[in-house]
Amino acid sequence: xxSSSSAKRNALKRGLIAGSITAITYLLVVIITTxxxxxxxxxxxxxxxxxxxxxxxxxxxxxxxxxxxxGKSLGCNIVNKREGIVGSSGSITLSSFFSFFxxxxxxxxxSWLLILSLLPSVLxxxxxxxxxxxxxxxxxxxxxxxxxxxxxxxxxxxRELKKIEKGKAQRKLSFMT
Amino acid sequence: MLLTIALVxxxxxxxxxxxxxxxxxxxxxxxxxxxxxxxxDGIPSIDSPKFNSVIDGNKFLGDSDKVVGIxxxxxxxAYPLQILVWHEIVNxxxxxxxxxxxxxxxxxxxxxxDRTVNNTILEFGTSGKLYNSNLVMYDRSSKSLWSxxxxxxxxxKYAGIKLEKLPFDVAYWKDWKKIYPQSKVLSxxxxxxxxxxxxxxxxxxxxxxxxxxVSNRDNRLGLKEIVVGLENRDWSKAYKLQDVxxxxxxxxxxxxxxxTLFSLHPIxxxxxxxxxxxxxxxxxxxxxxxxFTDKQTxxxxxxxxxxxxxxxxxxQLLRLPFDEGYWFEWAAFHPGTKVYS
Numbered sequence: 001x002x003s004s005s006s007a008k009r010n011a012l013k014r015g016l017i018a019g020s021i022t023a024i025t026y027l028l029v030v031i032i033t034t035x036x037x038x039x040x041x042x043x044x045x046x047x048x049x050x051x052x053x054x055x056x057x058x059x060x061x062x063x064x065x066x067x068x069x070x071g072k073s074l075g076c077n078i079v080n081k082r083e084g085i086v087g088s089s090g091s092i093t094l095s096s097f098f099s100f101f102x103x104x105x106x107x108x109x110x111s112w113l114l115i116l117s118l119l120p121s122v123l124x125x126x127x128x129x130x131x132x133x134x135x136x137x138x139x140x141x142x143x144x145x146x147x148x149x150x151x152x153x154x155x156x157x158x159r160e161l162k163k164i165e166k167g168k169a170q171r172k173l174s175f176m177t
Numbered sequence: 178m179l180l181t182i183a184l185v186x187x188x189x190x191x192x193x194x195x196x197x198x199x200x201x202x203x204x205x206x207x208x209x210x211x212x213x214x215x216x217x218d219g220i221p222s223i224d225s226p227k228f229n230s231v232i233d234g235n236k237f238l239g240d241s242d243k244v245v246g247i248x249x250x251x252x253x254x255a256y257p258l259q260i261l262v263w264h265e266i267v268n269x270x271x272x273x274x275x276x277x278x279x280x281x282x283x284x285x286x287x288x289x290x291d292r293t294v295n296n297t298i299l300e301f302g303t304s305g306k307l308y309n310s311n312l313v314m315y316d317r318s319s320k321s322l323w324s325x326x327x328x329x330x331x332x333x334k335y336a337g338i339k340l341e342k343l344p345f346d347v348a349y350w351k352d353w354k355k356i357y358p359q360s361k362v363l364s365x366x367x368x369x370x371x372x373x374x375x376x377x378x379x380x381x382x383x384x385x386x387x388x389x390x391v392s393n394r395d396n397r398l399g400l401k402e403i404v405v406g407l408e409n410r411d412w413s414k415a416y417k418l419q420d421v422x423x424x425x426x427x428x429x430x431x432x433x434x435x436x437t438l439f440s441l442h443p444i445x446x447x448x449x450x451x452x453x454x455x456x457x458x459x460x461x462x463x464x465x466x467x468x469f470t471d472k473q474t475x476x477x478x479x480x481x482x483x484x485x486x487x488x489x490x491x492x493q494l495l496r497l498p499f500d501e502g503y504w505f506e507w508a509a510f511h512p513g514t515k516v517y518s
Contacts, residue, residue, distance in 0.1 A: 036211040036307045037389055045388035105381035106388055108283035108312050109265060109303050111214030116377045117263055120370040132375035 007073035014069045019062025026054050026096055033111035034103060045106055053099040053139055057092050060146040064088055067153045076160040088149045095142020101135035203332040205308060209392070210322065210332065213307045217315060220303040222266035227364040228254065231354045234362035237374065240351035243444070245287050246360070247345045249274050253360040255353050258282075260363055262378065263371040265312055267363065268292065268300050276343060277301045279325050281312035282378050285403060286326050286502035287347055290340040309509045310389055326502065326510050342498035344447070352442040356480075387505055395508035397516055405438065405446050406500040406507045406514070407431050413511035415504065420517065421446045425462035426469055429517060436497070441467060441480045446501075449482045449494040 030046040031039055047054065071077065104112045119128035131138065234255070238244075244255040250272030261267070261280040269276055275292040279301070292299045299316040301323070306313040312325040321333030328340040346353070353360065365373050387400055398404065404415040412432040421427055427438040428451070437451040437460055451458040451471075458471040460478065468485065469478045476487030482494035500507065508514060 033214055036213050036310070041388075041390050048388060101377065102379055104377040105283065105379070107213045108281045108307055108310060109213050109215060109220040109305060113263075113377055114215040114219045117220065117369075117371055120372050125370060125372050128372040129375040132372055132377055136379070 004074075008070060011066045011068075011070035011073060015062040015064075015066025018065035019058040022061045022092060023054055023058035026057070029096070029100065030103060033100070033115075034106045036107045036110065042106070046103065049102050050099045050139070053095060053143055056143045057095060057146055060143070060150045061088055061092060064146075064150040064153050067150070067157045071153075071157050071160060074160065074164060076164075088146050091142045091145040091149070095139050095146065097139075098131070098135045098142060099139035101132060101139075201333050202336040204329070204336045205324070205331045207332070210306050210308050210313060213305055215303075215305045217304050218302045219305050220263070220265055221369050222268055222300075222302045223260075223264050223363075223367050223369075224268045224300065225368065226267050226269050227366050228361035229364045231358055231360055231362060233364075234350070234354070237365060238350045238362070240349060242350045244348055244350055244353050244362070245278055245280065245289070245345055246348055246353050246357070247271055247276070247278070247289055247343065248357070249276070249343065253357045255348075255350070255357075255360050255362045256280075257350070257363060259373055259376065260365060260367065260371075262376060263373065264367065264369070265303050266301050266314060274343075277314075277340075278345075279312065279314065281325050281502075281506075282381075284311050284326060284502045284506035285382070285401075286311060286500065286506055287345065288325055288328055288500070289343040289345040289498075290328055291343055292340075294335060294338060294340065309392055309506070310387075311506060311510075326500070326506060342500075344496045344498045346445050346447070347501060348445045349443060352445065356442070391505050391509045393509050393512040394505065395512075395514075397508075398504040400503065400505040402504040403444075403501065404504050404507050405448070406502070406511065407436065407448070408500065408511060409434075413507075413514040414517060415507050415511075415514050416446075416517040418444065418446060418501070426460045427517070428459045437494070439469060439480055439482070446499075447480065447482065448497045448499045450497055451494065453489065453492050453494065 027043055027046060031042050034042045037045065100112055101116065104110065104116065116132060119131065238257055243258045245261065246255045252272035254271055256267055256278050258280060262282050265280055267278040269278060275298045277290045277292050279288045299318060301314045301316055304313045304315040304322055306322065308324050308331060314323040314325055315321065316323065316335065319334040321330045321335040323329065324331050328342050330336045330338045385399055385401060398417065403418040405418055405421060406413060406415045409432045414431050416427065416438060421438050421440045422443060425440055429436055435451050435457045437449045438446055439449065440446045456473060458473055460469045460471050463470055471478065471489065474488045476484045476489035478484050482496055484490050484492045
């Protein structure tokens with residue numbers, strides 16, 4: 001087991017990288033799909049429209065990775081890879097996807113209008129209409145799920161830390177007696 | 178790697194791609210024509226439109242749905258914006274005239290053009306490019322690019338050629354079907370599966386801001402104020418649609434020519450030449466019977482510009498086309514435009 005501060009530092013580094021990658025990937029997709037706008041205008045627009053989503057997803061995912069790594073360094077697996085990371089990634093993808101719908105007004109006959117127009121051939125017209133009409137709440141639902149996973153991980157980590165502290169205290173007590 | 182390639186290629190201005198495709202003729206700077214993302218016809222035009230009756234139209238249109246309406250030689254048709262938003266262009270034949278009904282949701286510019294140019298009937302598609310954030314169309318025979326907002330060829334064989342604009346209405350379905358119960362309405366059976374009824378632009382129309390830069394920002398009016406615009410060579414003048422709606426009739430001068438604007442229904446305005454029998458008529462609105470009276474002869478006129486009572490009975494005012502769209506778009510294409518006040 002690594003020393004606690006170095007483990008924290010490493011976990012923090014990974015969390016920051018994960019959060020940054022999430023935000024950068026999101027913004028790259030915005031730049032690619034709005035070629036009519038200068039980079040800066042595309043980024044400003046994305047942050048103006050979906051700032052809460054971008055920031056929220058980046059922070060929530062970053063924190064989750066931090067906790068997962070910190071927990072691992074303490075010898076406990078607080079985030080089940082399949083349920084936690086994969087679940088979060090799926091929610092991030094969905095949340096991002098739905099939030100991208102609000103980028104349609106960034107360009108007449110733009111990429112997102114094209115992507116949305118292809119939805120009915122995959123999902124059917126009626127379902128597509130619902131997804132488009134409720135894209136904003138759906139993107140926030142995705143963010144909420146990611147935050148939920150993160151919160152769940154935080155609770156588990158706290159519990160594990162308590163257990164470790166308790167174990168330490170018991171060991172100390174038995175050593176003294 | 179893929180991201181980088183996509184990033185670089187999608188941001189290349191048109192003039193960098195194949196160094197202006199054999200140095201084509203153009204009337205606007207090529208670096209201002211940018212890719213919107215999709216390829217040509219990625220947003221498919223409707224080329225074999227089918228039509229329903231008003232009764233069938235009621236099955237998918239609500240009273241507050243907007244339509245672009247035209248009446249050419251008694252052939253009356255409505256094109257719902259909920260369909261146009263997914264296609265942007267309808268190539269149609271109305272009253273024996275080949276027309277293109279076009280809509281750029283971003284600028285809220287609706288335009289109806291005669292598709293005949295130099296005795297050739299053109300068919301238009303979406304090029305996937307934008308000029309001043311406005312739809313750039315292309316014609317499928319010469320591949321020339323056309324700006325929808327100004328109705329003019331901007332790159333290629335037809336650069337500098339203007340399309341003939343035709344008068345049209347933008348109206349609520351409720352009003353349109355009341356005025357023209359015999360109207361046909363564009364069917365949702367367009368040949369493409371699209372989520373008609375869902376507007377991908379969300380609350381864009383109701384938020385005051387725009388999220389993209391425009392070449393000439395003019396703060397005299399709100400960016401998304403809908404204006405009716407008149408242009409003639411270097412002259413241009415904009416009228417707030419709200420003003421036309423409120424006043425019901427505007428008698429004005431444009432480039433030393435008299436013009437009259439009528440409005441009897443929300444969001445519906447019509448432009449007429451008030452010259453009849455060598456006499457320039459001035460109109461006022463009659464609250465009592467929802468008609469217009471000319472001050473010179475006291476004759477009454479309806480919204481179609483036809484005299485229905487008085488010495489001028491049976492006379493018809495010449496209806497003129499105009500541009501309609503958001504102020505930011507009008508100001509971008511017409512820097513220094515006058516504004517009616």
